Amino acid sequence: MNLAWRDIRHQGPRFVVTGLGLGLLFAIVLAMGGIYRGMVEDAVLLVNQMGADLWLVQRDTRGPFAERSVVPELLETRARGVQGVQWARGFTTITVQPQHSGRVLRLTLVGLAWPDERGGSLPLSTGRPLLSAHRELIVDRSLGLLPGQTLELGDESFTVVGLGQGLVSSGGDALGFVTQNDLAAIQRHLAPEALRLARSSGAPPADPGISAVLVRVAPGASVESVRARLAQWGDVSVYTTEEQRALLLEGVVDKARRQIGLFRALLAIVSGIVVSLVIFNMTVAKTREIALVKLMGARWTVVVSMILQQSVLLTVLAYAFALVLSQLAFPYFPRRVVVGGGELAGVLGLSMAIALVASTLAIRRALRIPATTILAG
Amino acid sequence: MHVIEAQGLWKTYGKGETEVVALRDVSLRVSRGEVAALLGPSGSGKSSLLTTLGLLQFPDRGSVRIGELEAVIEGRLRVDAARVRRERIGFVFQKANLIPFLNALDNVLVAFEINNRGGREARQRAAALLDYLGLADRLAHMPDELSGGQQQRVAIARALAMEPPVILADEPTAALDGRRSRDVMQLFRRVAHERGTAVVIVTHDHRTLDAFDTVHEMEDGVLRTTPHPSAAPAH
Numbered sequence: 358m359n360l361a362w363r364d365i366r367h368q369g370p371r372f373v374v375t376g377l378g379l380g381l382l383f384a385i386v387l388a389m390g391g392i393y394r395g396m397v398e399d400a401v402l403l404v405n406q407m408g409a410d411l412w413l414v415q416r417d418t419r420g421p422f423a424e425r426s427v428v429p430e431l432l433e434t435r436a437r438g439v440q441g442v443q444w445a446r447g448f449t450t451i452t453v454q455p456q457h458s459g460r461v462l463r464l465t466l467v468g469l470a471w472p473d474e475r476g477g478s479l480p481l482s483t484g485r486p487l488l489s490a491h492r493e494l495i496v497d498r499s500l501g502l503l504p505g506q507t508l509e510l511g512d513e514s515f516t517v518v519g520l521g522q523g524l525v526s527s528g529g530d531a532l533g534f535v536t537q538n539d540l541a542a543i544q545r546h547l548a549p550e551a552l553r554l555a556r557s558s559g560a561p562p563a564d565p566g567i568s569a570v571l572v573r574v575a576p577g578a579s580v581e582s583v584r585a586r587l588a589q590w591g592d593v594s595v596y597t598t599e600e601q602r603a604l605l606l607e608g609v610v611d612k613a614r615r616q617i618g619l620f621r622a623l624l625a626i627v628s629g630i631v632v633s634l635v636i637f638n639m640t641v642a643k644t645r646e647i648a649l650v651k652l653m654g655a656r657w658t659v660v661v662s663m664i665l666q667q668s669v670l671l672t673v674l675a676y677a678f679a680l681v682l683s684q685l686a687f688p689y690f691p692r693r694v695v696v697g698g699g700e701l702a703g704v705l706g707l708s709m710a711i712a713l714v715a716s717t718l719a720i721r722r723a724l725r726i727p728a729t730t731i732l733a734g
Numbered sequence: 735m736h737v738i739e740a741q742g743l744w745k746t747y748g749k750g751e752t753e754v755v756a757l758r759d760v761s762l763r764v765s766r767g768e769v770a771a772l773l774g775p776s777g778s779g780k781s782s783l784l785t786t787l788g789l790l791q792f793p794d795r796g797s798v799r800i801g802e803l804e805a806v807i808e809g810r811l812r813v814d815a816a817r818v819r820r821e822r823i824g825f826v827f828q829k830a831n832l833i834p835f836l837n838a839l840d841n842v843l844v845a846f847e848i849n850n851r852g853g854r855e856a857r858q859r860a861a862a863l864l865d866y867l868g869l870a871d872r873l874a875h876m877p878d879e880l881s882g883g884q885q886q887r888v889a890i891a892r893a894l895a896m897e898p899p900v901i902l903a904d905e906p907t908a909a910l911d912g913r914r915s916r917d918v919m920q921l922f923r924r925v926a927h928e929r930g931t932a933v934v935i936v937t938h939d940h941r942t943l944d945a946f947d948t949v950h951e952m953e954d955g956v957l958r959t960t961p962h963p964s965a966a967p968a969h
């Protein structure tokens with residue numbers, strides 16, 4: 358006869374509801390971690406997608422994700438001429454807010470180096486890469502557009518040809534991909550003021566410029582030596598993709614990480630306190646039963662295993678519920694929530710540790726209950 | 735050979751103003767198969783004596799022997815009290831004190847389980863005991879579905895279940911009607927005579943006194959022994 362189990366069965370819904378409540382807390386702890394991981398993954402997604410080895414950015418800036426970086430379009434051609442460079446492509450993003458059937462959408466547009474780049478390496482859930490140099494668009498499916506629908510960008514109408522899966526900018530906006538020429542046209546349309554000013558000042562028609570040049574090092578060539586060559590140019594700073602990622606995380610994600618980390622630590626403390634209180638109170642509520650079995654001469658292990666089994670079971674129930682909840686609910690969060698195996702194991706380990714500490718306290722109390730408690734009142 | 739032997743027990747509760755001397759030099763012997771009554775007014779120290787004999791609390795002075803075990807010597811515990819309780823002593827208290835999340839049968843089975851003696855045979859013995867106590871149709875009832883007297887009978891079955899050599903009962907029949915309390919007394923007598931169990935029962939019920947082999951009276955912590963129930967003062 359397992360006393361712990363019998364008691365739980367007798368408690369019935371109360372035990373389950375307690376477990377679900379704790380599970381909700383655990384799920385939130387999981388979510389906080391997942392939101393952070395999702396933010397990091399989203400942040401570096403574009404950097405990873407571009408498939409470059411080196412990033413040439415405006416001198417003494419930290420790259421297009423951290424601050425404004427403008428390099429001349431000519432840089433692309435110059436970089437191409439460097440020995441050991443397989444390809445060099447301009448990189449520009451702009452954020453636009455077009456209207457679609459009465460809704461204002463927000464998306465970050467990225468220019469693809471047509472015809473070398475057509476979006477074939479992007480994770481598409483439906484549709485196809487670009488087949489035409491003009492007026493075709495790949496967008497993330499979170500925008501709710503369907504292939505074949507059109508979107509007004511600049512003064513032209515773009516047809517959606519492919520839908521991406523999880524393509525978001527470091528700010529969490531959906532990404533859209535058009536050819537670089539189309540992007541430049543959209544950009545010119547968006548900034549007529551700047552152009553008019555430039556013309557009236559007598560300067561040659563200003564080129565909106567590009568943000569960076571991406572360089573892929575040829576197979577067999579060394580990234581370090583290509584980098585060293587490019588770094589001699591006085592007008593650019595060179596970063597490896599790894600450095601670009603690190604700068605990005607440092608700049609964009611760091612504060613959010615600290616914010617979420619702090620919040621999560623508080624949440625973990627609160628959960629710990631709640632779990633401890635629940636387990637401790639479960640034991641307090643059984644003072645009479647514990648006194649009774651002690652009076653009958655039960656070994657101390659009977660009391661210990663009853664308390665331990667109940668708290669472990671409660672924790673496992675709560676954790677299982679948190680798992681199910683995270684599977685069901687996290688996909689509907691507005692931003693990506695990435696819960697990895699390490700995260701899951703960590704939360705399980707932490708909650709078990711808390712349960713064991715709380716059980717130890719409860720057990721200490723239970724073992725001190727005098728058997729004669731039962732005789733009074 | 736006495737199954738229980740208490741010698742020179744003193745027990746004081748509290749200190750100073752609230753000090754109460756519950757046991758004053760109490761000595762008591764109960765033999766194999768003997769059913770002893772413990773009488774006395776409220777607050778005279780009957781429960782204190784019973785819990786001291788049952789190793790639930792310890793005297794300030796004096797000794798307690800259970801069978802061949804010198805359990806308490808000069809107020810100091812010399813054995814694993816819990817083990818002695820589970821192996822040698824069956825308790826019945828004024829209140830039934832059943833485990834609320836176990837049915838009647840399982841409440842009796844707990845006594846076996848605590849001694850690692852659960853199993854089918856234990857189950858049969860538990861059921862037979864409850865049957866004897868008139869609870870055959872209440873085995874699966876939870877404590878809160880039983881009347882006070884029924885709960886008390888389950889508690890009695892639990893105390894008898896392991897066939898301990900010592901039974902200590904504190905007003906076990908208080909919640910029972912005349913017929914049931916006679917049945918319970920009859921059961922205690924039978925157990926005592928068939929198995930040689932030493933039984934000490936606190937009682938206020940003078941009608942049942944002729945069921946006892948010896949009668950001990952307590953007054954203000956002092957124990958007075960009357961060897962023959964017939965000689966006990968009628969109140």
Ligand SMILES: Nc1ncnc2c1ncn2[C@@H]1O[C@H](COP(=O)(O)OP(=O)(O)OP(=O)(O)O)[C@@H](O)[C@H]1O
Binds near residue numbers: 776
């Ligand atoms: N835990 C305790 N702390 C302090 N005093 C106690 C304690 N237990 C008993 N006493 C006191 O010791 C005296 C004897 O109590 P005891 O419970 O042994 O009496 P009793 O004969 O069993 O009475 P009753 O017939 O009412 O059950 C009483 O005066 C009581 O107030």
Ligand SMILES: [Mg+2]
Binds near residue numbers: 780782904
């Ligand atoms: Mg009493």
